[in-house]
Amino acid sequence: MKDLNKIEQEVIKSLDKSLKEGDVLEIKNYYLGRKSGVITYLLKSIKDLSDGDKKKFAPQIQSLKEKTEKMIENKLKELSMSDISFKDLTLPNKKIRHGSLHPLTIVERKIVDIFTAMNFSVVDGPEIESEWYNFDALNIPEFHPAREMWDTFWIKKDYKKKDSKKRENFLMRTHTSPVQVRFMEKHKPPFQIIAPGRVFRYEATDASHEVNFHQIEGLMIGESISMANFKYIVENFLKKFFGDDITFRMRPSYFPFTEPSVEIDIKLPNSDKWLEVMGAGMVHRNVLKSAGLNHEEWQGFAFGLGVERFAMLYYGIPDIRLFYAGDLRFNRQF
């Protein structure tokens, strides 16, 4: 009897001291836990008492159990109420950290927005590409020295696609130009498209080279689309992207899939350095032919630019590897 009273006092005292729900639950487990709770043990041992003791103690132990349950329940209620009633709802909440867009996403969207405003449609193509679309159809046959311009990640030789009987060589596309061919095969000109996407090069990494980066391809085909149209579009684009005081020039260059080919250099305000930003040219007749277009009927220009390059110039980022390092101190600045 004395012990039962002592237990009750103990429960009251320890509940009084508890300030957290966790403490109360611990107390509950200590006294009422199914396996080794103190009161549970007493209840279990009733069956071993003599008949006389049973009559005397059983009701008391039962009542101790009920009281304890009630006290614990009340204490839990009290704690959860106090939680609400003492919280000042006008206090500022914990600061929520918002995610932000990756700088490459921001710059890609900015470029895409400028072109869609000029009525270009956005299309895409696969990152694992066949040798045909990445090279042959673009007037770069096997053993053509120009293949050296693109260091290629090849996929296991003679890989056979599940749904195709044809054996073909596959690779990680080295540029977005194969999307030109894929689009021309399926659509009748006139059209104007851009194709943003990831490309891969089997190269050593350094401050200006990565094994994967992003390009935006452009293609405009019609009956009489010329370099003059390209000059207008590219000037508009560069001014919208970098601002009106940008200077640019077209420099003769070489790509197997364009003829003539040019490279666009820009000069940023307050700088006297020419920076190469994109390749372009009139789509080569062999490319039109590969895609099934009649080169007597259709002509146009294509261009390709590197998104990382634009982002680095736009934000003044010195090293391309920063884009992929996953360092939040870098990512959060944009």
Ligand code: PHE
């Ligand atoms: N595909 C070329 C490259 O990667 C760029 C380009 C695209 C040039 C379209 C001309 C026309 O480097």
